[in-house]
Amino acid sequence: MTSIAYGTSTIPAAAIGAPSPYPQFVGRQNLVPLDAIGDLPVDMQERIRYGRITHPLPYATYDEYTRSPEPTSVATITMDNGLLRATVLPDFGGRIWSLRDLRADRELLFQPSAIQPANFGLTGAWFAGGIEYNVGATGHTPWSLQPVNAAIVGDDTVRLWEWERIRGMMVRIDLTLPADSPHLYARVEIVNPDPEPKPLYWWTNIAVPQDDLSRVIAPSSSAWYSAYTGGLRRCTVPRPTADELAEGEREGLDISYPAQARFARDYFFEIASEELPFEGIVDGSGAGFAFSSTRELPSRKLFLWGEGPGGQRWQHWLNDSAGGGPRRYVEIQAGLVPTQSEHTVLPARSAVSWAESYGAVAMDAAVAHGDWNAAVGALREQVAGPTEMSAVASSAAAPRVVHRGSGWAAADLAVRAETWPLTLPEEFDGLPLPPLDPGVLAAVASPWEPPPAPFVPPTGARWTRTWERAVADAPNWWTWFALATSLHADGRIAEAAEGYRRSLECRETAVAWRGAALAESDPRSRAAAFGAALRLDPQSYPLLVEAATDVIGTDPEAALRILDDAPDTSPGRITVLRALALSGIGEQQAARDLLATPVEVPDLREGETLVGDAWWAAFGTENELPSWADFRMTPARPADPAPID
Numbered sequence: 001m002t003s004i005a006y007g008t009s010t011i012p013a014a015a016i017g018a019p020s021p022y023p024q025f026v027g028r029q030n031l032v033p034l035d036a037i038g039d040l041p042v043d044m045q046e047r048i049r050y051g052r053i054t055h056p057l058p059y060a061t062y063d064e065y066t067r068s069p070e071p072t073s074v075a076t077i078t079m080d081n082g083l084l085r086a087t088v089l090p091d092f093g094g095r096i097w098s099l100r101d102l103r104a105d106r107e108l109l110f111q112p113s114a115i116q117p118a119n120f121g122l123t124g125a126w127f128a129g130g131i132e133y134n135v136g137a138t139g140h141t142p143w144s145l146q147p148v149n150a151a152i153v154g155d156d157t158v159r160l161w162e163w164e165r166i167r168g169m170m171v172r173i174d175l176t177l178p179a180d181s182p183h184l185y186a187r188v189e190i191v192n193p194d195p196e197p198k199p200l201y202w203w204t205n206i207a208v209p210q211d212d213l214s215r216v217i218a219p220s221s222s223a224w225y226s227a228y229t230g231g232l233r234r235c236t237v238p239r240p241t242a243d244e245l246a247e248g249e250r251e252g253l254d255i256s257y258p259a260q261a262r263f264a265r266d267y268f269f270e271i272a273s274e275e276l277p278f279e280g281i282v283d284g285s286g287a288g289f290a291f292s293s294t295r296e297l298p299s300r301k302l303f304l305w306g307e308g309p310g311g312q313r314w315q316h317w318l319n320d321s322a323g324g325g326p327r328r329y330v331e332i333q334a335g336l337v338p339t340q341s342e343h344t345v346l347p348a349r350s351a352v353s354w355a356e357s358y359g360a361v362a363m364d365a366a367v368a369h370g371d372w373n374a375a376v377g378a379l380r381e382q383v384a385g386p387t388e389m390s391a392v393a394s395s396a397a398a399p400r401v402v403h404r405g406s407g408w409a410a411a412d413l414a415v416r417a418e419t420w421p422l423t424l425p426e427e428f429d430g431l432p433l434p435p436l437d438p439g440v441l442a443a444v445a446s447p448w449e450p451p452p453a454p455f456v457p458p459t460g461a462r463w464t465r466t467w468e469r470a471v472a473d474a475p476n477w478w479t480w481f482a483l484a485t486s487l488h489a490d491g492r493i494a495e496a497a498e499g500y501r502r503s504l505e506c507r508e509t510a511v512a513w514r515g516a517a518l519a520e521s522d523p524r525s526r527a528a529a530f531g532a533a534l535r536l537d538p539q540s541y542p543l544l545v546e547a548a549t550d551v552i553g554t555d556p557e558a559a560l561r562i563l564d565d566a567p568d569t570s571p572g573r574i575t576v577l578r579a580l581a582l583s584g585i586g587e588q589q590a591a592r593d594l595l596a597t598p599v600e601v602p603d604l605r606e607g608e609t610l611v612g613d614a615w616w617a618a619f620g621t622e623n624e625l626p627s628w629a630d631f632r633m634t635p636a637r638p639a640d641p642a643p644i645d
Contacts, residue, residue, distance in 0.1 A: 001179050002081040004242055006402040009087070009098075012114035013072035016145050017064030017123060019455040020504030021511055023485050025055045025518060028122065029139040030607050032341040036231035044338065051137065051343030055152075057489045058165050058458040061141040062117065062125035063542045064571075067602045074252045075403060077150060077158050079177040079184070086177060086184050086360070089130075090150040090403040093143035094160040094173065096131035099184060099289075101360040108289040108360055110207040110263045112319035112327035117145060119603045128318040128329070128379040132357065133173060134203045135190065136166040138340055146406065149434065151399030155179075158401055161431045164190075167198050168460070170348070170409070170428055174394050181361040181383050185392045191429065193352040196417070197454035199343040202358060203301070203335040206291060210304075210328040213257045213284030215369060218300045219276070223255070224339055226340035226634045228264055228607060232339060237269065238372050248308075248634070254373070258304040258330045264311055264633040267302040268339045278383045279332045286363035292383040293334055296354035301333040301340070309625075310632035317604075317631075342577035355392065359382035367433070399432070400519045407436035408458070411444060415462050420447050420469075443478060446470075450478035457482035459464040477507035484515055493519050510537035514546075527558065541574075543577065548577050556584030560645045572601040573577065593620035598628035609635050634640025 016118045022275035031052060037045050064153035076097075077088040088096040094116065097626040098195075098618040117125040121140040121472050125606050134141045148162040156179065161172040167408035174187040192198050224232045227246035235244040237592045238256040245253060255267055271277055276340075279300045282291025315328055334356065337344050346352060361382045370374055410424040410433045417423070427433055442460060443451045448470045457467070457478075470612070484499025497519040503512040510533040537543055544566050552559040559581040566574045575601055579591040595615050604611065608631065 002079060002177050004080075004152050004156070004158060005078045006072045006150075006152065007078070008199070009076045010071050011073065012069040014069045014114060014116050015066045015119055016062060017027040017066070019060035019456070020063055020467055021060070021456065022514055022540075022542055022546070023055075023057055023459075023489070023511075024061050025057070025488055026313075027054050027056065027139075028061075028119070028124065029137070029208065030228070031138060032226070032232060033230050040232060045342065047279070047337055047342035048339075050150045050345075051201065053137045053166065055489060056122045056142060056166070057485075058456060059123045061102065061123045061542070063119075063545075063603050065117035065125055065602060066088075067116065067600055069116060074115075074117075077402070077474070078158075079158060079175065079287065080180050081177050083158075083180065083182050084177060084184055086175065088158060088160070088175065090160070090405075091147045091243070092127070092145055093132065093141055094148045094150070094162075095129075095144075096175075096184075097129065098107050099131070099358060104287070104360065105364075108208070108358075110319075110327070111208045116318060117602075118318055119605045119608075121145075121588065122219070124603065129207050131207075132205045133168075133171075133188070134205060134295070135171055135201060136164050137199070137201050137343070140205075142166070147403065149401070149405040150403035151401045151432075153399045154395035154397035157395045160577055161183070162405045163412060163459075165412065167200075168192075168194060168412060169198065169200075170431065172431065176392050176395075178392065183357045183388075186358070186377060187353065187354040187392065187394055188356070189351055189353040190346065192346045192348065193413070193428075195348050197345050197347050198345040200336060200352065201331050201343050202297075203340055204291075204297070205303075205331050205333045206289075206358070207329050207331050208281050208289050210258050210281070210330045211283060213369075214258055214330070215256050215393070216258065216279065216302050216332060216376070217256065217290075217368075217375050218269045218279040218302075219272065219273050219376050219380065220300070222270045224268040224270070224376045225255075226266040226339075228266075232341070235267075237267075243250065255302070258302070258328075259307060261304050262308045263306040264314075264341070265302075265306065267304075267426060269300045271298060271300060275563055276380065276383070276385060277334065280332070280361055280379050280381065280383070281330065281332060282361065282368045284365065284366040284369070286365040288361050288363075290361045290379055290383045291332070291334070291356060291358045292385070292389070293356045294354045296352065296384050297334050297336060297356065297529075298333040299338050302333075303331040303333065303334065305330070305635075308632075309627055309630045313627060313630050314606075314633070320490045355389035356481055357389050401432055404434040407434045407440075409433045411436045411441065411458070412462075414445075415458075415466055418465070420461075436620055440492050444482075446473065448474040448476070448597075450476050454478075454481070454509065457485050459486040461490070464490065468645070470513075471502075475502075475506070477503045477509055477512065480506060480508065481515065483510050484512070488515060488519060508536065509531070509532075510540065514543060517547075517550075523554075530562075534562065534565070538565060541570060541626045544570070545573055545577070548581070552577060552581050552584065556581040560585070571603065572599040573603060573610070576597050576601055576611055579618055580610075580614040583614070595619075595629075597628070604631065
């Protein structure tokens with residue numbers, strides 16, 4: 001018999017901070033450059049060009065989290081059938097935080113020491129560990145640290161659902177743990193309710209523990225891979241030939257053993273269309289974890305950090321903020337398209353669905369670590385097949401809602417009707433929809449009252465029409481700012497600049513001045529607008545960083561003047577930027593003084609080398625980076641030594 005309980009657990013977690021009120025018009029993903037795809041198959045090139053986003057709007061970003069975890073009461077949903085116990089975190093995007101094999105008393109997933117935000121997601125904050133569901137666009141989902149709706153359905157199912165705001169789609173995930181089953185099942189459905197086709201992106205990311213003997217197994221003899229230097233290359237699996245190796249890797253590399261890799265890699269396994277899609281990882285004894293899916297989710301991937309200093313530093317950064325010593329992990333993943341640089345199409349007014357299965361495996365060690373094809377065959381025998389997955393039907397029982405997610409689904413769906421006043425629906429296709437916060441609703445629907453504090457307004461073509469109506473019916477600083485933001489997000493910069501100007505005529509606000517700065521091409525006018533924004537919001541960390549970063553390459557003295565006004569309690573990025581600016585004006589000794597002891601930058605971006613660049617600018621590239629500053633995911637070094645006075 002399966003038991004399901006909704007409650008709370010105490011988990012170490014760092015403070016997330018408030019969402020930024022400043023809309024982000026630049027994306028944070030590491031996308032394959034379009035000028036590097038000319039040698040790829042034509043259909044892959046088309047999918048890479050299709051659906052790329054340049055910003056995370058309408059979602060707000062999170063930049064002010066800490067690296068000081070504290071015991072925190074976290075909402076949990078626990079599923080237990082005596083063989084497996086799954087723990088789901090509905091306040092963190094529905095992340096499956098734990099999947100425990102009760103027979104072997106073994107955790108199957110990688111769990112960091114704390115929920116530690118890091119700058120990896122589409123909206124900034126993201127954390128490592130567990131099973132996450134990424135939807136919308138290339139990158140980690142905007143829901144990573146946001147609540148989703150959850151209900152208990154029948155005796156063995158937890159239903160998660162949420163509205164994806166970038167594309168305007170409803171996502172439903174039914175997690176089912178049948179009595180006496182060794183597998184946890186997920187049935188996913190994504191619905192496009194609109195009359196236009198939309199780009200579709202989905203990757204299931206599963207973090208699993210890694211040690212020196214861990215082997216990743218998938219039914220593949222070739223893969224596309226990214227070495228984080230731009231572009232994609234193909235290689236033989238499991239042993240690339242000498243001419244297929246990425247820079248810095250050793251001849252004889254077996255990519256199925258993550259411990260052999262020196263640097264971070266993405267391997268996208270090519271799996272035959274008639275093959276069951278599956279992937280797993282086993283330790284030296286042959287014990288481990290595997291997952292499979294129906295053929296609608298055909299692609300498989302291995303992400304590894306590598307054993308070089310940068311990869312080790314990142315792993316320590318992501319999983320040891322609460323102490324206990326760093327541990328290694330890799331991610332095994334599944335997607336709808338061959339690589340994460342691509343999108344497919346979800347036709348108008350249609351849905352796509354598939355099933356996934358997760359569970360423990362125990363293979364003979366000699367087979368698991370022997371011939372590749374034999375290991376693949378042995379693992380295939382232990383994963384759930386398509387018949388078994390398809391037999392797990394969604395329950396027809398009425399859902400008992402236990403957790404509320406975002407209220408934006410109701411507002412977005414109401415705007416589609418374009419009838420005023422807005423009537424918010426209470427459900428979508430049988431899924432209850434929580435109401436939008438009354439204060440937010442009053443700001444985004446008639447009477448369009450300016451909110452007490454700015455927030456990122458909804459954007460997109462339908463909302464642009466709404467804001468055009470709003471400035472006609474209720475012209476104020478907020479409606480003009482919201483219209484300008486939606487136009488700016490659509491690349492209509494001149495019209496956005498006019499909207500910011502009209503907003504500032506109604507009332508001067510930091511958000512409108514900052515928008516005006518970004519819409520301005522003249523450097524002096526841009527700097528003046530940033531200055532006006534900072535005078536109105538001098539304590540804003542994201543605004544300080546953006547304004548200083550905007551000029552640090554061309555006018556480091558101006559950057560220093562901005563940074564000198566930062567609060568004493570500002571995060572480490574301010575210190576590193578100040579050091580970089582000091583080096584830029586020839587004050588290397590002052591920069592060295594700032595970087596003489598380790599500096600933590602909580603919002604350091606995945607792949608970002610800011611800390612190392614600042615250190616090398618101060619100390620010279622002939623010196624080796626200290627471990628605390630080395631976040632390189634490639635063998636790259638600066639081309640020219642920085643001057644030393």
